[in-house]
C-alpha cells in the first residue's frame with residue numbers, strides 16, 4: 001500500500017509497510033472515535049438556559065464504564081500491534097538468512113564508505129573494491145553488511161529497503177538485505193552526528209548479475225587496484241575526506 005508512494009525494493013519492505021499500516025489503522029480508528037465522541041459530548045452537554053451543571057466525580061459505576069471499556073479495547077489493539085511488531089523484528093533483525101555475499105559499511109563524519117569482496121568473493125584480499133558513497137549490489141542476492149563507525153554514532157538507512165541500523169563506534173553490527181529490483185536508491189544517515197549529518201548521504205546501486213559483473217571487472221582493473229592489493233593498506237584507516245570532492249567520486253582506496 002505504502003509502495004504506491006515510496007518504492008519498496010527489498011524482500012522485507014512489505015512486512016515493514018504492513019506493520020506501519022496496521023499501527024496507522026488501529027491508532028487512526030481510535031483517534032477518530034475518541035475525537036468524534038469528544039465533540040459529540042461538547043455539543044450534547046453545551047450550555048443551555050436554565051439547566052444547572054451536574055457535578056459528577058466519575059466514581060459511579062455507569063460513568064466509570066466510559067473509561068474502563070475503551071481502555072480494555074485499546075489494550076487489545078496494543079497486543080495486536082505488539083504481536084505484529086515482534087514477528088517483524090524477529091524476521092528482520094534476529095532470524096538472519098545465510099549470506100550469499102558480505103560487504104563492509106563504514107560510517108564516519110560525514111561519509112559512507114564500502115568494501116566489496118571483489119572478484120574472489122572474499123573480504124580482506126587484494127582484489128577488494130573500496131568505494132565512497134556508492135554501494136554496488138546484485139539483485140536477488142542475500143547480502144550481509146558488517147557495519148562499523150570510525151567516530152560517533154551514525155545510522156545506516158536505506159528507505160527503499162526499509163532498512164535502518166545504527167552504527168556504533170567500537171562495535172561491528174551485522175545486518176542483511178536482499179534487493180528485489182534493480183535501480184538506484186538513497187542512503188541517508190539518520191542519527192544526528194554533527195554539522196555534516198544532513199549531507200551524509202549515498203546511493204545503493206542494485207544491479208542485474210551482468211551489470212554487477214561488469215562493475216566488478218571495471219573496478220578491479222582500474223589503476224587503484226594495485227594500491228588496494230597492497231597488504232599494508234589499512235582496512236580500518238580513516239578516509240581523508242579532503243580528497244573526496246563529492247558524490248561523483250565513486251571509488252577511493254584509502
Ligand code: CUA
Nearest residue numbers: 154189193197
Ligand atoms: Cu552520520 Cu548523521
